[in-house]
Amino acid sequence: MYRRTNTPNPPAAFFDNSNPEGERLRRAAASAAVDDMVKWFKNENSTIAILDATNSTKMRRQWIKERCDAERIETLFVESLCNDKSLVMANIVEVKTTSPDYVGQDPEAAAKDFLDRIRKYEEVYEPLEASENLTFIKIVDVGAQVIINAIRDYIQSRMVYYLMNLHIRPRSIWLSRHGESEFNLSGQIGGDANLSHRGQLYARTLPNLVQESAGDRKLTVWTSTLKRTIQTARFLPFEKLEWKALDELDSGVCDGLTYGEIEAQYPADFRARDEDKYNYRYLGGESYRDVVTRLEPIIMELERSENIIIVTHQAVIRCIYAYFMNMAQEKSPWMEVPLHTLIRLTPGPYKTDEQRWKANIPAVSTWRGKGSAAKHQESPLGTPGTELPEPVMKANAT
């Protein structure tokens, strides 16, 4: 980013270590980035900054460490070392040619230029060594081996744990709610109801939607342990796993009630939930925060896995969606996730790409806006089940 400010589309020669002008500019860029980082730590209530650069020499790393030590900032170096050439090439094509450095350039020429750039780096590249006395994690060949050095506290171990689950192979995640259930028709929440007639139609259509958006890719299906998700997924021609952790948010004493009944029986709770929906915990049940806690294994498994389709429930999809799309806590519990719609998320290096496919099967809305009457409303995105062009929307997270 800092380098791009001055040299937005640099040729490979810029990265030649023997090019004094390039070296000078790169040093200046690194210095500017570290200055900003230090400033950011001072000005805000900041805890973790990520300095995204190659930092390929011992000297550069020592320089960063000294700068951070002086500011009493702990450092954790992350090295990704790839000896497998085919992995490197795949990564270049998938990731780097979509990089801002190569905007508007011919992909093949871009890939070649990038390989040249790597060669320049390789000339001076010094892999991390224990003798440098740094805290580091070295990920070899996308996790085949991981070397972890001098971890000093819990947060660092937590970051390493997360990094170990990551991979950089291209993949997508498909999310779908269960088909319309009998409880959806009656406006009741929770429960373990069967699919309605229209819900069953959605279950039969789902394989086509998946085929349309995933092509011939082999997916794995995850459902909750509740009937409506298992019934929805049953025609998908893939391996299926049931996860208790994917069950719908437990609405405790309100399970099986309609919003109207909740408002009548628990008026204070009904209002409290609108005020802070993320933290509100149903009496004897769960809050969104509780759901996020129990989804930890699911998120880690999602990071570790390749193509997964998850058939689950509204609140759970909101949480998973918020994680991948970096959506704020106070917003995600209000997000609309229409029935009979397949969402595909494709995490990329700079953003997560989203596409939706709608089945042409009408369903009730189960969405209710903040502070509104105690009943489900029509969707602001358009009436569910009406014919909309496919895919209906395309959104990018930033």
Place this chain on the structure above:
Amino acid sequence: MDTLLTAEVYANSPRFRRRSSVFVDAIHDMPETQELAPAQLYSTESGRLFHSGRIVIATVGLPARGKTHISVAVARYLRWLGVKTHVFHLGDYRRSTVGPGKDVPDDYFFVNASPSSVLLRNKILKKCREDILNFLEHENGQVAIYDAVNPRAGGRQAIAKEFAKHKIETLFIESSCDDQRIIEENVRSVKISSPDYIGWNDMDAVRDYLARINARIPDFESMHEKDLHWVKIVNGGDQVIVNNCKFGYLSQRIVFYLLNLHIKSRQTYFARAGTTTEEESYKADAHLSEEGREYAKKMSETLFEHRKKERQAIIDRGGPDNALKPLTIWTSTRKRTVETAFDLADMGYRVRQRTQLSQLHPGDLEKMSEQDILDKFPEEVKKHAQDPYHHRYPRAESYHDLAVRLEPIILELEREQNDLLIIAHESVLRVLYGYLMACNATDIPKLDFPRNEIIEIIPSSYSNLAKRIKIRSLPEHIVPNSPDIIPLSAVPSISVSSFTNGDEITSGSATPSASGASQGSSQGASETPIVGKGAMVSTSVGSGGLGAVADADEISLPPAAQAEQDLESDPLPVREKVAINPTAQS
């Protein structure tokens, strides 16, 4: 009330499984079926979690590298999360096969051992592996920890291949150590309390022990096999190498835990905060009262004196004079705990405040008397009595919530290398004690921490031991456990067999109220019934038996019992174990 196990019990128990006792944590007991573990988020029909399949964790490493410690620690953490885990110590099988007082032949660990030694080796291995398979295939076990030396690459390949036939993954954990100081410290703290070394100077004993290991296992190969799943912990965690471990959520979670584990031995102490000027109010966050400050002073002095004595005891045995670890203190951010540590801070100890150590949030019960609660929430009080661990009062936290939120603390507890004093609310101490002593979730809300005792948790290689250090001459009325937010004793009509809560509130003695013997054990009939189940100290004797012991400044295991705990792991001669019955002394 002979509850400590003897060599005979080990040898005669059908699966050679270890058992806990009154002072020793319950990590080797099989948990009751179908009960949720303290930090378990959900359960499944199969009893297995995370779609992670079944895993054998096999340790690799020379003696005195902390293999057994790692095995037990990993089991403790996995069980805490609800993963059905059991540790199989090969040493137990070796000893029970060769018989009491005898040892395996000198060439037992040699590559070119004599045919009879090979035969013996195979017999012992076979028995242990049959038990592992039985646990994983027929007892819903998910993780079996195979605690052995596993010194050769060939042998490791064979193990992985054998379990793979049953669709079981094998994850090797090697503890590799070239730092002589760590090795010597380990030998000193866990190996040489053996009867073999009675009367020896500590350092001489350490040297003798190490020389014997080198002679016994000359052919050790560190892990390098690219195709196997393994984690190598170098010098107690300075560096960790993780090879080919991306085969499931559990394997990754285990690595995460190992990143926080070290293999040095250290003590943990628990103490209550002093009393405050506004005892009932959670929100007030009051200062210590005069009495509270007096308590803080006495507690600090007692701990200081105790540590001084411990240090002297080590020096008297010929150990180094720096054998005692420095002491670090953690408090919550609430004033009463912070101020309770003031005296210790003045003595120069390092005090850290941890936000996660805040007590169980009382929710709507804030400032309510027991009678008010009964009047206002009669239904909740009943529900609470049925499941005090998981039940939440309105807007309150449950113990389960607390256990889940303490996850970072638990990992930092493992990470801490200094001795550690935790000053916190009783609810927090209950959960942390429950973790360290492998208590059942149902027992945790019933653990009792009277204010006149400092709890000391001492790790030994096979299990943790709990001691109580008496704080003398405190005013009687500040001793009993704090006015708990869970006034179960006020519930007249509920009788749940396993607890008698009247005692909990009114006892005021050093006797903990944890269920102890009244719970008994529902293990198979063929197995010896266990008392304690990781509860603080067995209470079956009421105030009689324990009262007598509590008269002493400390309740501790007799040295011989320590030896029994410590001696097991390595291929050196072990004397026949001695049966110890602590209450017999009274």
